[in-house]
Amino acid sequence: MSFSDLGLLPELLRAVQEKGYSAPTPIQAGTIPAILAGRDVLAGAQTGTGKTAAFVLPILQRLTQDAAHGAHPAPRALVLTPTRELAAQIADNATGYGRYLKLRSAVVFGGVGINPQIDQLRRGCDLLIATPGRLLDLSEQGALNLSRVSCFVLDEADRMLDMGFIHAIRRVLKLLPAQRQNLMFSATYSEDIRALAQRFLHDPVNVEVTSRNSTAERVTQSLYRVPKESKRHLLAHLINEGNWQQVLVFTRTKHGANRLAKQLESAGINSAAIHGNKSQAARVRALADFKSLRVTALVATEVAARGLDIKELPHVVNYELPNVPEDYVHRIGRTARAGASGAAVSLVSPDEEPLLRDIERLLKRPIETTAVPAFPILNMPAEPDRGPPREMHRDRGAGNGNRGGRGGPRRPQQGQGQRQERVPGNAARTAAPQDGQRHSAHRHGESHGSRPAGAPRGEGGRRFGGERRGARTQGERGGGANSGWRRA
Numbered sequence: 197m198s199f200s201d202l203g204l205l206p207e208l209l210r211a212v213q214e215k216g217y218s219a220p221t222p223i224q225a226g227t228i229p230a231i232l233a234g235r236d237v238l239a240g241a242q243t244g245t246g247k248t249a250a251f252v253l254p255i256l257q258r259l260t261q262d263a264a265h266g267a268h269p270a271p272r273a274l275v276l277t278p279t280r281e282l283a284a285q286i287a288d289n290a291t292g293y294g295r296y297l298k299l300r301s302a303v304v305f306g307g308v309g310i311n312p313q314i315d316q317l318r319r320g321c322d323l324l325i326a327t328p329g330r331l332l333d334l335s336e337q338g339a340l341n342l343s344r345v346s347c348f349v350l351d352e353a354d355r356m357l358d359m360g361f362i363h364a365i366r367r368v369l370k371l372l373p374a375q376r377q378n379l380m381f382s383a384t385y386s387e388d389i390r391a392l393a394q395r396f397l398h399d400p401v402n403v404e405v406t407s408r409n410s411t412a413e414r415v416t417q418s419l420y421r422v423p424k425e426s427k428r429h430l431l432a433h434l435i436n437e438g439n440w441q442q443v444l445v446f447t448r449t450k451h452g453a454n455r456l457a458k459q460l461e462s463a464g465i466n467s468a469a470i471h472g473n474k475s476q477a478a479r480v481r482a483l484a485d486f487k488s489l490r491v492t493a494l495v496a497t498e499v500a501a502r503g504l505d506i507k508e509l510p511h512v513v514n515y516e517l518p519n520v521p522e523d524y525v526h527r528i529g530r531t532a533r534a535g536a537s538g539a540a541v542s543l544v545s546p547d548e549e550p551l552l553r554d555i556e557r558l559l560k561r562p563i564e565t566t567a568v569p570a571f572p573i574l575n576m577p578a579e580p581d582r583g584p585p586r587e588m589h590r591d592r593g594a595g596n597g598n599r600g601g602r603g604g605p606r607r608p609q610q611g612q613g614q615r616q617e618r619v620p621g622n623a624a625r626t627a628a629p630q631d632g633q634r635h636s637a638h639r640h641g642e643s644h645g646s647r648p649a650g651a652p653r654g655e656g657g658r659r660f661g662g663e664r665r666g667a668r669t670q671g672e673r674g675g676g677a678n679s680g681w682r683r684a
């Protein structure tokens with residue numbers, strides 16, 4: 197099938213061609229004709245499948261063909277999305293796909309002054325992309341007229357619910373005209389998602405293009421069973437030995453992301469953290485540095501990483517396994533976007549075995565365990581105090597002084613980051629710290645206290661609290677306003 201088989205306008209076909217897409221992805225082939233026909237759609241698709249174009253292209257077409265085109269400054273299509281990064285990305289895509297059409301787009305999300313957004317909305321737009329909190333703020337201030345919305349998209353619906361946006365969604369739905377087209381995209385279908393779908397979709401066309409695990413099929417997955425306190429050393433070793441240029445590393449908490457970025461940096465690996473507590477400027481900078489390979493390791497929390505469009509990311513590391521097994525599939529899907537393939541590595545400590553079992557149950561197969569190689573104990577800062585989360589080193593100027601050398605060699609210099617001691621090759625395979633390892637770690641300043649081997653280390657209680665709470669406000673806090681094809 198080609199894009200021209202889908203009934204798209206020549207202007208859209210031209211834009212798609214210029215993007216270099218040769219054929220529609222399955223989600224695009226499934227949804228575009230249904231949306232063009234005016235149907236409601238329930239689509240099971242995750243980031244990386246081409247889902248953005250799957251709804252943006254037909255919406256642009258319908259907006260162009262709509263008789264009211266150009267008649268009114270109020271938006272006629274609304275895309276609600278959980279994070280500011282995703283909102284900005286959708287807006288960028290819309291700008292690209294709509295470059296040969298006479299439409300205006302706007303994107304609004306929190307964290308920046310609301311007044312420029314009010315001005316922008318006053319000038320008018322056809323397509324509005326928004327995170328829920330700022331949208332409701334703008335509406336409450338009387339700056340937004342949603343009465344002309346004829347197409348509503350709920351993007352990443354499962355993530356929206358995870359982030360506690362259900363009440364905001366309900367409020368937004370009340371602001372929309374009853375007569376409208378509804379599209380809902382979700383990577384997973386829980387009971388809550390089905391209930392939400394029933395609530396506002398009318399006789400939807402169901403498009404489930406991929407089984408939830410199909411992305412996982414294209415990714416080479418492996419895991420190392422390794423004690424928690426050895427993870428950072430093994431990760432540094434994998435990055436250095438494999439000469440990895442770009443690796444997205446997932447931690448569970450924002451504090452953990454900051455800490456690991458700092459630790460890796462001190463081992464000579466250019467690193468940055470990205471999470472909901474970061475300023476928008478820091479997030480944009482970290483992502484830009486990562487995309488341009490100035491940063492080798494981007495350490496991210498789950499929510500922050502959602503929607504980041506980084507093409508053909510070669511390596512993803514689960515430094516800690518996610519609590520929700522579906523998140524594992526999301527995470528590793530980062531390496532297999534739009535047909536590319538990649539490698540996903542998980543570092544699994546003994547306390548994470550139950551999480552691993554849940555993931556393997558979802559995948560319906562075990563993940564291959566790789567023997568832990570001999571790796572050096574690097575001179576990285578050990579577990580710090582348990583005080584309140586600190587801002588990331590790059591913002592605070594800590595680190596080992598190699599930031600000036602960003603983009604330069606990242607292998608640790610002899611005597612700088614690397615100790616000559618080696619850990620026995622298979623020490624960690626038994627899923628509990630072996631003597632050799634534990635002693636090595638002790639000598640280099642780690643303190644295990646009376647914690648049993650493999651027990652969680654001060655993060656257990658923060659698992660949900662930190663990220664989930666932050667995530668809830670993430671869409672509200674950061675970001676800015678962007679305009680689309682034409683500045684409104």
Ligand code: AMP
Pocket residue numbers: 216217218219220221224242243244245246247248249505507533534
């Ligand atoms: P998305 O799932 O919307 O985040 O898209 C993931 C990536 O796939 C983006 O970089 C898109 O530019 C790219 N993409 C979207 N549609 C196609 C297509 N038909 N062929 C190749 N790449 C695509």
